[in-house]
Amino acid sequence: MDVSVDCVVFGYDGEVLKVLLIEQKTQDGGALREKHLQMALPGDLIQSEETLNDCAARVMLELTSIENIFLKQFHSFGDPNRVREDKDQEWLKTYREFPNKRVITIAYYALVSLYDYTPSPSSFAGKTQWMKLEEVPELAFDHNHILDFALQTLKEQLEPHHIGFKLLPKKFTLSQLQHLHELVLDKKLDKRNFRKNVKRMEHVVPLDEKQKGVLHKPAQLFAFNPEALN
Amino acid sequence: MDVSVDCVVFGYDGEVLKVLLIEQKTQDGGALREKHLQMALPGDLIQSEETLNDCAARVMLELTSIENIFLKQFHSFGDPNRVREDKDQEWLKTYREFPNKRVITIAYYALVSLYDYTPSPSSFAGKTQWMKLEEVPELAFDHNHILDFALQTLKEQLEPHHIGFKLLPKKFTLSQLQHLHELVLDKKLDKRNFRKNVKRMEHVVPLDEKQKGVLHKPAQLFAFNPEALN
């Protein structure tokens, strides 16, 4: 029985929520024939002496060259057949010694800001791409299911765990923060009420700085102060 | 690499919260020498073609003979050394072909009412016992850590997920429900406010029946109606 870690990496660019997907490639770098070219969540088998968290961090580092990314384990998936559908077997055959071997996966979600730069792929995967959530196609294995679960978890944890900031640049405006929350929670929020709430959070601190280069009234910038959490 | 499921089984008897622990026994039924006699959470290696949920249910069935128990996955633990402390090696040597083999465990918590009867052990484990939470000794592996994590999870999920009823008899009084909540949340609750809240939950329905055989005013009985959830 093998055990892997899969990462659902959410990115936000100020417009929409995206997920980082990789294109499955064969071990020798060649492509599978077209109908079996699939996208998947980034992940890897756990190495023999690394912790689960280390494994998730390694996957992220190899894939995006980002260190210290926010990563959180949220669920494990272990249906004995999750890896055995026809659509997945061809790729596994080129990749694994025992393509039919059961794989249990421990899933993490990660949050990345895409404002400043777009984390780039690496040699590890074929191609990586940030895909808008609504445009995610059918993925390998049970990865659509894992993605749904991750999104649900993000919805539940966004506010209580104060993790929205991980998706924003270090300096952000309240409108950006609000827009992000509207996206994740999938509902409109009232501007004035939203700002009232944020302003009584001690871990959101106003900066002596304003937005520049926008064609409207520049907004006050804020930053997240992790010290002030509880 | 092996994968197991461990279950943190919480039981409530009207007085205190308890956990179900098993005494490690050797494969041939003999006892380890005393200093290595340890208690552990019930669990087992996942069999080759069962799902995670099925495995958890099997562990519970073998252990307590209860079917349809409430079981929920809450976290996976995979430190490479979680199984390699001296205190654990002796038992593993009698039990496993490769006692040093890494084991990743997927943890579930379960909720059981101990009002009506006390679920009994089985041949699978050595001895089982319900132990008060405050009296739990040092356990095998990282099981104390897993237990802490489970308790924390229970605290967070008790109210929003309406699972307190799983720890109570089918017919219960509001005082019983309140006492349970006070135990789990570890704080006193106001009786009148508590009752106001419960009475606007549609899934808690009053019965045409009262407590019997108590030496005070008999309380109204209530039942949980799962139909009325959402």
Next chain:
DNA sequence: TCAAAAGTGTTGCATCTACACCCATGG
């Protein structure tokens, strides 16, 4: 001067908290 987003308060309503006494039953 126009467009575009920033920024700002109040009011009514619902919810939460704090708090103390009488009731029904069995012994």
Next chain:
DNA sequence: CCATGGGTGTAGATGCAACACTTTTGA
């Protein structure tokens, strides 16, 4: 009749939802 827990209401404070107009900037 006593001991034991069961059962009940209110007032004040707090939090939440709904709502529209003025300000600042760059083009």
